[in-house]
Amino acid sequence: xxxxxxxxxxxxxxxxxxxxxxxxxxxxxxxxxxxxxxxxxxxxxxxxxxxxxxxxxxxxxxxxxxxxxxxxxxxxxxxxxxxxxxxxxxxxxxxxxxxxxxxxxxxxxxxxxxxxxxxxxxxxxxxxxxxxxxxxxxxxxxxxxxxxxxxxxxxxxxxxxxxxxxxxxxxxxxxxxxxxxxxxxxxxxxxxxxxxxxxxxxxxxxxxxxxxxxxxxxxxxxxxxxxxxxxxxxxxxxxxxxxxxxxxxxxxxxxxxxxxxxxxxxxxxxxxxxxxxxxxxxxxxxxxxxxxxxxxxxxxxxxxxxxxxxxxxxxxxx
Amino acid sequence: xxxxxxxxxxxxxxxxxxxxxxxxxxxxxxxxxxxxxxxxxxxxxxxxxxxxxxxxxxxxxxxxxxxxxxxxxxxxxxxxxxxxxxxxxxxxxxxxxxxxxxxxxxxxxxxxxxxxxxxxxxxxxxxxxxxxxxxxxxxxxxxxxxxxxxxxxxxxxxxxxxxxxxxxxxxxxxxxxxxxxxxxxxxxxxxxxxxxxxxxxxxxxxxxxxxxxxxxxxxxxxxxxxxxxxxxxxxxxxxxxxxxxxxxxxxxxxxxxxxxxxxxxxxxxxxxxxxxxxxxxxxxxxxxxxxxxxxxxxxxxxxxxxxxxxxxxxxxxx
Numbered sequence: 163x164x165x166x167x168x169x170x171x172x173x174x175x176x177x178x179x180x181x182x183x184x185x186x187x188x189x190x191x192x193x194x195x196x197x198x199x200x201x202x203x204x205x206x207x208x209x210x211x212x213x214x215x216x217x218x219x220x221x222x223x224x225x226x227x228x229x230x231x232x233x234x235x236x237x238x239x240x241x242x243x244x245x246x247x248x249x250x251x252x253x254x255x256x257x258x259x260x261x262x263x264x265x266x267x268x269x270x271x272x273x274x275x276x277x278x279x280x281x282x283x284x285x286x287x288x289x290x291x292x293x294x295x296x297x298x299x300x301x302x303x304x305x306x307x308x309x310x311x312x313x314x315x316x317x318x319x320x321x322x323x324x325x326x327x328x329x330x331x332x333x334x335x336x337x338x339x340x341x342x343x344x345x346x347x348x349x350x351x352x353x354x355x356x357x358x359x360x361x362x363x364x365x366x367x368x369x370x371x372x373x374x375x376x377x378x379x380x381x382x383x384x385x386x387x388x389x390x391x392x393x394x395x396x397x398x399x400x401x402x403x404x405x406x407x408x409x410x411x412x413x414x415x416x417x418x419x420x421x422x423x424x425x426x427x428x429x430x431x432x433x434x435x436x437x438x439x440x441x442x443x444x445x446x447x448x449x450x451x452x453x454x455x456x457x458x459x460x461x462x463x464x465x466x467x468x469x470x471x472x473x474x475x476x477x478x479x480x
Numbered sequence: 481x482x483x484x485x486x487x488x489x490x491x492x493x494x495x496x497x498x499x500x501x502x503x504x505x506x507x508x509x510x511x512x513x514x515x516x517x518x519x520x521x522x523x524x525x526x527x528x529x530x531x532x533x534x535x536x537x538x539x540x541x542x543x544x545x546x547x548x549x550x551x552x553x554x555x556x557x558x559x560x561x562x563x564x565x566x567x568x569x570x571x572x573x574x575x576x577x578x579x580x581x582x583x584x585x586x587x588x589x590x591x592x593x594x595x596x597x598x599x600x601x602x603x604x605x606x607x608x609x610x611x612x613x614x615x616x617x618x619x620x621x622x623x624x625x626x627x628x629x630x631x632x633x634x635x636x637x638x639x640x641x642x643x644x645x646x647x648x649x650x651x652x653x654x655x656x657x658x659x660x661x662x663x664x665x666x667x668x669x670x671x672x673x674x675x676x677x678x679x680x681x682x683x684x685x686x687x688x689x690x691x692x693x694x695x696x697x698x699x700x701x702x703x704x705x706x707x708x709x710x711x712x713x714x715x716x717x718x719x720x721x722x723x724x725x726x727x728x729x730x731x732x733x734x735x736x737x738x739x740x741x742x743x744x745x746x747x748x749x750x751x752x753x754x755x756x757x758x759x760x761x762x763x764x765x766x767x768x769x770x771x772x773x774x775x776x777x778x779x780x781x782x783x784x785x786x787x788x789x790x791x792x793x794x795x796x797x798x
Contacts, residue, residue, distance in 0.1 A: 244713075252714070283714060289703075290710040320669065320706060336706035338668065345663045350656065351638065381699035385607075385737050388638060388654035392608040395562075396570070396601060419703050 169195045169224045172477045173234035175466035176216070178241035179295060180205050184462070185219050191479055192467045196223040204240035204247070212247035213271060232275040234474040236466050238298035242267065242278040252283030252292055256332045259301035259465075263472050277473050284334060291336050295462075296322050299433060302464030303456065304329050313424050314431040315446070316458065317413075317438045319344070323420040337416040340438075346387065347405055355394030355404045362406035364444035368399075372410020373448050380415040387411070413445045421449060433458050487513045487542045490795045491552035493784035494534070496559035497613060498523050502780070503537050509797055510785045514541040522558035522565070530565035531589060550593040552792040554784050556616035560585065560596040570601030570610055574650045577619035577783075581790050595791050602652060609654050613780075614640050617751060620782030621774065622647050631742050632749040633764070634776065635731075635756045637662070641738040655734040658756075664705065665723055673712030673722045680724035682762035686717075690728020691766050698733040705729070731763045739767060751776050 172190040176183060181203035187195040202215050216235070227233045242250035250267045262280055269276040281294035296316055304310060308329045316322040319340035325333040347356045362369060375382050390407050393399040399407075421430075429452035432442055439455060446453045471478040490508040494501060499521035505513040520533050534553070545551045560568035568585045580598055587594040599612035614634055622628060627647045634640040637658035643651040665674045680687060693700050708725050711717040717725075739748075747770035750760055757773060764771045789796040 283710075285714055289707045290714050291707055292710045292713055335703055336710075337702055338706050339702075341668050345667060349663060349667065350659050380702070381733070381737060384655055384657075384698070384701065384733050385653055388656050389607045389609060392601075392610045392654075395610055396603055396608050415699070415702050419699060 168226050170226050171195050171233070172227075173236070173470050173474060174220060174223075174225060175463070175470055176219075176235070176237045176239075176241075177295065177298070177462045177466065178204055178212075178237050178239040178246075180240045183215070183219070184459075185216075185223070186463060186466070187220075187223050187225050188467060188470065188478070190477065192471065194463070196225075198223055204243065204245075207247075209245070209247055212241060213269075213274075216274075216276075227273075232270075232273055234470060234477050235274055235276040236279070236470045236473060237276065238279040238462070238466060238469075239295035242280060243294060248278055250278050250280040252281045252294075253297070254283050254285050255334060256327075256330055257282065258330045259297060259304050260472065262297050262301065263469060266469075266473065275474075277469075279469065282331065282334070289335065291334060293322050293334065293336070296324075298465035298469065299458060299461040300324060300331065300465070301468050302461040302466075303431070303433065305464055305468045310431070312428050312431065313421070314433060315417075315420065315442065316433045317442045321416060325424075335420070337420065339412050339416045343409060343412055347408060350387075351391050352387065352404065352408060355391050355399065355401060356408065357401045362402045362409070364440040366403070366406040368403040368406035369410040369441070369444075370448070372407045372412075373414040373445050374410075376411050376414030377418050377445070377449050380418040383411055383415040409441065410445075413441060414448075417442075417445050417449050421451070426450075429454050431456060433461055435459050486544050489513050489543050489545060489551070491554070491788050491792060492538060492543060493781070493788055494537075494553070494555045494557075494559075495613065495616070495780045495784065496522050496530075496555050496557040496564075498558045501533070501537070502777075503534075503541070504781060504784070505538075505541050505543050506785065506788065506796070508795065510789065512781070514543075516541055522561065522563075525565075527563070527565055530559060531587075531592075534592075534594075545591075550588075550591055552788060552795050553592055553594045554597070554788045554791060555594065556597040556780070556784060556787075557613035560598060561612060566596055568596050568598040570599045570612075571615070572601050572603050573652065574645075574648055575600065576648045577615060577622050578790065580615050580619065581787060584787075584791065593792075595787075597787065600649065600652070607653065609652060611640050611652065611654070614642075616783035616787065617776060617779040618642060618649065618783070619786050620779040620784075621749070621751065623782055623786045628749070630746050630749065631739070632751060633735075633738070633760065634751045635760045636776075639734060643742075653738070655738065657730050657734045661727060661730055665726060668705075669709050670705065670722065670726060673709050673717060673719060674726070675719040680720045680727070682758040684721070684724040686721040686724035687728040687759070687762075688766070690725045690730075691732040691763050692728075694729050694732030695736045695763070695767050698736040701729055701733040727759065728763075731759060732766075735760075735763050735767050739769070744768075747772055749774060751779055753777050 171187040176185040183202040241247040266277040284291040314324045321337045435458040489505040494503040501520040559565040584595045602609040632642045639655045753776040
């Protein structure tokens, strides 16, 4: 993506996560004119440094807009966290995804009109929870399915499970499944057997065998971790099989616990990208669920585009 | 402990763990003449380097024994692991702790007669397990209670739960509770709320509240981890409270799962040292169990002394 080409754009939108920044230039119809992805995550930038990074990205993408006007910019993700650019709060559930558009935080620059999305919170005394960034994917999802009722699963480092009723988010919870996999495979005693082998696919027998345990008895997870190591010592289990087993145990437990109380036969909306999509699709199928797969990256863009249209109605057409 | 004083000893025993080395000089009655502890763990020593480290410790402790005789030395722990001094195998359960004395590996040096203890294994296809080092504590325990039947808990980085029937080990399993606590509090998203605060006691309300959840519903552990972080973001929970809550959740789940199938009213033998002893004693009490506490460090020494007596009957009195 060269900066040589000039893009006359109606606005820019960005998903500014902990580790990565993705930015898109949009025309007045919401179509993507240019895009960029980089490792300029919010964790690496001081609060004073965000505007310069944003500006550099816009220049690199060749963004241009009429003189003496301000370019609309919508940002979601960790740019709005406590140590991000400007702290945005949380909208408490139950809430519709569009409710996140009201407490958006604005930052006025000379030639930019920036809005940062808030997160969602569940201020439950026993099980409080938060999300930041995913609310924008949910906004993208409900733009397509405004009256959705059911369960939506967003796997990742911190998987989010969201329950909808007629387009409103009524509950959600987080399972730190991806983080547990990374810590256990890379830093616990299991690293001796898993090593650097994490390449396995959803049809690996050890992934299936792990699922078979915890989909039925999710509590078994805690006592089934060390046996992955012991199997390597006693039986010469391969690293890939150990990684697959660990992944199956973790994802199986997450799914069994998250489906508890859900309507038995209802399909699950799976919002995923990359290698997690086939793993979770397989696991949900093993749990007896039909899966409707949505691409996580497309939903972020859809959500940011929806936010841009609603926040800047004069710049974007419906 | 100065090397200036000369100890005429009958033998030496050592617990050579991953991170630490503890060594004792014994007289012919098994009494401790001198002791030393250091960070010369097996992880830091090449296979060729163990003898020199051992010899240096003996000199520093002032060990002396008759010329032209070999000093008996008994070692347990990771010195017998694959990357230790000399790999010793595993004795499969069911087994009596004294069964570990037969496959001891001998190393003959000019003036030392060294024996390294094997570990214990459970060669179960679904849930294989191993221990190395703890078998010697079990030998010490059964020296005092040769006909014990019941459940024994050894909390730690990798907690071991051991079921005895009339002095024989019939089953055991491992929960990596201590390792999970260290990884989650120090390296996961929970580090932001726990920070360096890990100082809490067994009567902390958040420890009790964590126990109350997972002692009854151990499967809740996985979904109750992220709320510890969210409580910090939404409610300003302190780091000590978060550490206590995490500890209670983990220990409660470990205990609930490990007591499943155990005789309902039987007391549990708790083999612990340091700050884990009061935490596990409190948690076991909350689970409705009477606790008999044994000091973990004393049991290692008792076990090594028992092994020395049985392996070197001419050097030690019964």
